[in-house]
Amino acid sequence: SGPQNTQAAAATPAVAAAPAAAPMAASQPAQQGMRNVVVLATGGTIAGAGASAMNSATYSAAKVPVDKLLAGLPELSKVAQVRGEQVFQIASESFTNDNLLVLAKRVSALVKQADVDGVVVTHGTDTLAETAYFLSLTVHTNKPIVVVGSMRPGTALSADGALNLLNAVSVAAAKDAEGKGVVVTMNDEIQTARDVNKDVNIKTNAFQSQWGPLGMVVEGKNYWFRAPVKRHTMQSEFNIDNISSLPAVEVVYSYGNVPRTAIDAFVGTGAKAIVHAGTGNGSVADRIVPALQEARSKGVQVIRSARVPYGFVLRNAEQPDDKYDWVVAHDLRPEKARLLAALALTKTNDPKEIQRIFWEY
Numbered sequence: 001s002g003p004q005n006t007q008a009a010a011a012t013p014a015v016a017a018a019p020a021a022a023p024m025a026a027s028q029p030a031q032q033g034m035r036n037v038v039v040l041a042t043g044g045t046i047a048g049a050g051a052s053a054m055n056s057a058t059y060s061a062a063k064v065p066v067d068k069l070l071a072g073l074p075e076l077s078k079v080a081q082v083r084g085e086q087v088f089q090i091a092s093e094s095f096t097n098d099n100l101l102v103l104a105k106r107v108s109a110l111v112k113q114a115d116v117d118g119v120v121v122t123h124g125t126d127t128l129a130e131t132a133y134f135l136s137l138t139v140h141t142n143k144p145i146v147v148v149g150s151m152r153p154g155t156a157l158s159a160d161g162a163l164n165l166l167n168a169v170s171v172a173a174a175k176d177a178e179g180k181g182v183v184v185t186m187n188d189e190i191q192t193a194r195d196v197n198k199d200v201n202i203k204t205n206a207f208q209s210q211w212g213p214l215g216m217v218v219e220g221k222n223y224w225f226r227a228p229v230k231r232h233t234m235q236s237e238f239n240i241d242n243i244s245s246l247p248a249v250e251v252v253y254s255y256g257n258v259p260r261t262a263i264d265a266f267v268g269t270g271a272k273a274i275v276h277a278g279t280g281n282g283s284v285a286d287r288i289v290p291a292l293q294e295a296r297s298k299g300v301q302v303i304r305s306a307r308v309p310y311g312f313v314l315r316n317a318e319q320p321d322d323k324y325d326w327v328v329a330h331d332l333r334p335e336k337a338r339l340l341a342a343l344a345l346t347k348t349n350d351p352k353e354i355q356r357i358f359w360e361y
């Protein structure tokens, strides 16, 4: 098998550089019955390179262009007809709201094309779960969208990117993945975008969900065990085609002796909502409660989440949310609550409506 079809725009950190509607560059004869998958590359460790094979943790992210990534994995041609586009070439910790909007709009445009059966996004792992959740909330399609990264650069011994990417393409090409929303394929598992998080930062089993994976992908076959019940993609009331900017929503982290400085600063810079990453069950320090009440009285939404990774925040437990007009983030991590709050604010400024959205997505 020869190199994959690629259509790589010049790698550039500029948000505006995303290709509008890239034509397919034919370099491989279409195989009968093969499904068409587009790989949108954004950078990260899966495109990283280190100085030696010993470097599993010390390397530069976002170095290898998508055409090289695909050409280095000839096995892809056994799974699908694949072409690539370079959307960004950045480490995912540097992702911005603008990056999210550009990427989601490109995914949305591609899934409308009859010659695209599924989309894979290669992404750094640090904010991969945030981007995957954002896509699941905003792209209207039944076609599979798979977000994938790696914990080790391709230059390292036991690099995990090649198999993760092969698995991603085989899920994106599969009819049985249709209607299951946006998923993440890391470490042979298929995880739903909403629930998965990067919970380990040095091992290849980095991505975990407290509710468990949806299934596994082994040797190009998907084994499903459950399906997501929260609203996503086709059932979402948010649509990236109608969103051109996101309101400012910021996260403040709690800890012993925490001052109110960060809350006041974010209110001062015009935040429309503050996600409070509270201790325990989203608890709020006594000196922070008035800061959040003042923020609320100025029209800023207060979203009560927890810095504890597992479990969930109960309404009116720890704090009287009804009385204060606050919202609870349910089981969403603070960084994912930020995205849902921002999308909710594109529709409403009513905290009851925002709470309804937090229960449903």
Ligand SMILES: NC(=O)C[C@H](N)C(=O)O
Binding pocket: 043, 044, 045, 046, 061, 090, 091, 092, 093, 123, 124, 125, 126, 127, 149, 150, 151, 152
């Ligand atoms: N493993 C990774 O991809 C980490 C990298 N810092 C990134 O998120 O781009």
